[in-house]
Amino acid sequence: MTLTNNELIKIRRHLHTIPELALNEYQTQAYLKQVINRFPQTNLEIKELPELPTALLVLVKGKEPSRNIGYRCDMDALPVDEVNHLSYASKNPHVMHACGHDIHMTVALGILNYFSVNQPKDNLVFFFQPAEESQSGGKIAYDSNAFQGKFKVDEFYGLHDNSQLKAGVIGCRNGTLFAGTTEVNVTVKGKSGHAAYPHLANDAIVIAANFVNQVQTVVSRSIDPTKCGVITFGKFEAGVIRNVIAGQARLEGTIRGLTQTMIEFIRQRVLEIADGLEKSFGCRIEVEYNQGGYFPVENNPKLTKNFIDYMKNNSQVDFQETTPKMTGEDFGYLLNKIPGTMFWLGVESPGALHSADFLPNEGAIQKGINAMVGFLNYRMNLEGN
Structure with a gap:
């Protein structure tokens, strides 16, 4: 099966109704497994982590693997009372996806779905990560040797949505993205x-x-x-x-x-x-x-140059070079251990990140998936890099 745009929006809206706080993402994890189990399973392998029981690792086996490329998305929500009057507003009192991790997960599912149907050249490791907003889920996973053996990651990528960029814009920079x-x-x-x-x-x-x-x-x-x-x-x-x-x-x-x-x-x-x-x-x-796992998000120079070059030269992508922000992200811990790149996905929300009226434009979802699928295919065919 290949997820349609309408199906992706339906997934995102369901995730939005079931926000959960750090290390309590049990309902979220169950739903993610339910969706992933509908994908073609021939090249997929799912792993759970005893040290981080709400996490999910999904391996997509490549045809001619020379590396393991990781893609990370975060799962947890914030202790915020939603004020948006939506049919799919949060059903969990005092908890809301006010940072857009429902968007993050939906984009990750879309990318994973594509490569479950179209086997990649290299191995891909998808990390659905709990506890980004607090408790340093990325650090817990790394320190418990989650990325070893089949699930070893040679380079990591991940996005964060940006309420100030137009829907679907890809933003990035070499050097530090987040403090x-x-x-x-x-x-x-x-x-x-x-x-x-x-x-x-x-x-x-x-x-x-x-x-x-x-x-x-x-x-x-x-x-x-x-x-x-x-x-x-x-x-x-x-x-x-x-x-x-x-x-x-x-x-x-x-x-x-x-x-x-x-x-x-x-x-x-x-x-x-x-x-x-x-x-x-x-x-x-x-x-x-x-400090926990909240290190600066310092993008790897070589990998990020590849990423920016691809996005700039792709006529289907609206790319903007961005300035560093003083917000924090525990993906910084993973990038301190494993080279990689974090980038922005514009969602053009009237309300800011972490606000009770945060309302991302769902038109960004398919654009984010398309941009990342294209980049990963490009990256897998860059020999010697």
């Missing part, structure tokens, strides 16, 4: 006391406020203005009542950089600021980092 991200949690430990006797206490709010102000100088005064880095504290908790000096404060934030070197530099500067404030205020400041 890497690191969660940062800071606990300031001072000494509580009566508001009337501040000299007998050590005000954690004052210390934390100084910490936030000094950290904001890292980007403005410690980083080359032509380079990119971000540090934001979006959560500040301290105190119990207005007339008690807080003995403890907690900050939660994020660090982002277009290179891992930049992220590590910012992390080090934050530790140095904490160390200085400990000395000047006589307090204790604990800094915890958690």
Whole structure:
């Protein structure tokens, strides 16, 4: 069977009704298996991962394989209440495909369907990945040796939809496409006391406020203005009542950089600021980092040149070279281990990614499938690359 455009849209809409959060994509996985089992099975092999039970790996055996080419798509949704009044709106309360992973999965199914009918030259490995939005599903899969043996991947490709590009546009760039991200949690430990006797206490709010102000100088005064880095504290908790000096404060934030070197530099500067404030205020400041699998998405130069050359020279593809974004993606971890390329697929939504009114244009689905099928056939016939 070959999926028609109407069937692809029907698949996408069903996926949209059953969004699930990271590591809980059981209904999604069951539906994906149901669809894949309708494809010709002659050259397909499906593998599940005990360490990542909602994941799916699908091998398409090639006719004359010289490499294993991987294609990854993510499966999870976000804790967002959908406001779109659609016949296929989310049926799961407080969960929505607000990042378009339903589009990602549908495009992947379309590509897989094509190659199940038209046997590829090389082996293809499709990775339906849980837990992109949180929990680093790509890292869990790689670290548990998912891509070994028959399912070894020599190079990886994957897309992310883009609400600001017209439907079907393919966007890419060599170098970094997405920033890497690191969660940062800071606990300031001072000494509580009566508001009337501040000299007998050590005000954690004052210390934390100084910490936030000094950290904001890292980007403005410690980083080359032509380079990119971000540090934001979006959560500040301290105190119990207005007339008690807080003995403890907690900050939660994020660090982002277009290179891992930049992220590590910012992390080090934050530790140095904490160390200085400990000395000047006589307090204790604990800094915890958690990067998980959210490394910068750094596209491989050679493979990405091949990708861009094909897209630019294909009259059926509307290609745009894009600028890097400070959003994060755990595909960066896989690209840190396996060379590959991530690209944008324009979906022209009135609502932004991660918003309750995100509404992608379904006309992008078939265009994304066609562009990637064409590229993969082109890639498999590039000898010695």
